[in-house]
Amino acid sequence: MxxxxxxxxxxxxxxxxxxxxxxxxxxxxxxxxxxxxxxxxxxxxxxxxxxxxxxxxxxxxxxxxxxxPEYRGGSAEGAPAGLTLHLQVDDADRWFERAKQAGATETMALQDMFWGDRYGQVTDPFGYRWSIAHALNK
Known part of the structure; x- marks a missing residue:
């Protein structure tokens, strides 16, 4: 790194x-x-x-x-539907709440998932989806 x-x-x-x-x-x-x-x-x-x-x-x-768009012959289509930006963080609840307070829309509530993470998703005001998680065994 x-x-x-x-x-x-x-x-x-x-x-x-x-x-x-x-x-x-x-x-x-x-x-x-x-x-x-x-x-x-x-x-x-x-x-x-x-x-x-x-x-x-x-x-x-x-x-x-x-x-x-003048350099590529058209305008942006928006955020790609299949794209998710993932944040593995120290405290998913804190990061999730901060994102919502800043204007992100909750699209999947934070939950304790079967794979061992506390995980949820938000969408930012520009159409990009972000997943936020922390390991439950920390």
Whole structure:
């Protein structure tokens, strides 16, 4: 794992495209909902949208940008239906409640699951689904 100063040097990093020119709003939401810290932000030439942003959430990187339909021939379709971003955390109840207080919608209530996690899901205001869990045997 890379240090915070280095950023990611290996592994898999999710990279989200946020529709409607709302990437800056998404950064603010992820800070409130998941304790994200902003590593960097690169504005586009239009001064309104973000070409790139890098956040840290729970020690892992998340990258995001505004949608640029002019570079790909159309507008964003929204969050992919099959995508879930998973957070394995120290206290799922606390993280889940913070996400809801920040504006996430509960889509699966937190429950003690048969596989040994306390687990639930929320959907953020940008259409992305997040699962939040902690191990029950901690």
């Amino acid at each position: 890379a240090t915070e100063e280095q950023g990611p040097t290996s592994g898999l990093t999710p990279h989200l495209t946020i529709g409607g020119g709302r990437a800056a709003e998404a950064i603010d939401f992820y800070a409130r909902a998941f304790g994200a810290t902003e590593r960097m932000r690169m504005p586009a030439d239009d001064g309104k949208r973000l070409m790139h942003a890098h956040l840290l959430i729970n020690g892992s990187s998340l990258m995001l940008n505004d949608d640029f």
